[in-house]
Amino acid sequence: MTATTHAEHEEIAKSKQDGEALTWEDLTKMKLTWRVAQETLRMVPPIFGSFRRALEDIEFDGYVIPKGWQVFWAPCVTHMDPGIYHEPTKFEPSRFDNHAAAARPPYSFVAFGGGPRICPAMELARVETLVTMHYLVRHFRWRLCCGEKDNTFVRDPLPSPVNGLPVELDHIAPLRCS
Ligand code: HEM
Known part of the structure; x- marks a missing residue:
């Protein structure tokens, strides 16, 4: 989280009484935060992929996928395509600015899947x-308590931090959620 993203939360908190719950409107103001989350989901999509069945013969990239065959789709293939995301291995939440997102082809961000079976809990x-x-x-x-080199993950099949991702937390404000 950057200082600007942090400021987004401070701004929302200013309008709240101590312990007052967040509202739907507050969530609509967390634009930068959602961009950070989307960029995280782009780089490490929790769901590795899923199957689809070809309903008719489809030609794709010079190959014919016959009707009835199963196809495995994997979000990381799309998310790491440099033709869609410039320098795809770079963490860059501004990729999800309205303007940048609108310029990309449909189905460029598929962490939640797509089409009729898209994640219903998105x-x-x-x-x-x-x-x-x-x-x-x-x-x-x-x-973060681990060094940069240990801060990595494996898939089993969900992404899981190799060393459990230990963090040190300091409580800095009273936590009274209603
Ligand atoms: C960051 C969180 C989540 C991510 C990234 C995610 C991702 C996905 C993906 C990729 C699919 C497959 C979509 C497709 O085949 O097109 C899916 C399906 C599904 N997800 Fe999620 N999901 C998330 C959270 C949740 C939560 C919190 C729930 C339930 C409370 C949920 C319930 C489901 C269900 C029931 C399906 C199956 C839908 C179907 O087959 O019609 N998901 N999700």
Whole structure:
């Protein structure tokens, strides 16, 4: 989280009484925070992929996928395509600015899947992420305890931090959630 993202939460907190719950409107103001979350989901999509069945013969990139065949789609293939995301290995939340996102082809961000079977809890996941991040940055300072080289993950098949990702948390403000 950058200082600007942090400021987004301070601004929301200013309008609140001590212990007052977040509202739907507050969540709509967490634009930078959601960009950080989306960029994280782009670089490390929790779901590795899923299957689709070809409903008709499809030609793709010179190959024919016959009707009835199963196809495995994997978000990281799309998310790491330099033709879609410039320097895809770089963490750059501004990729999700409205302007930049609108310039990309459809189905460029598929951490939640796409089409009729898209994750039905996508909005719930967004709310949970934003609320968690709000309380985390408002009430705690945290520090990664592992070195940069140990700060990596494996897939089993969900991404899982190799060393458990120990963090040191300092409680900096009273946490009274209603
Ligand atoms: C960051 C959080 C989450 C991510 C990245 C995520 C991602 C996904 C993906 C990629 C799919 C497959 C979509 C497709 O095949 O097109 C999926 C399906 C699904 N997700 Fe999520 N999900 C998240 C959170 C949740 C939560 C919190 C719930 C339930 C409370 C949930 C319930 C489901 C269900 C039931 C399906 C199956 C939908 C179907 O097959 O029609 N997901 N999710």
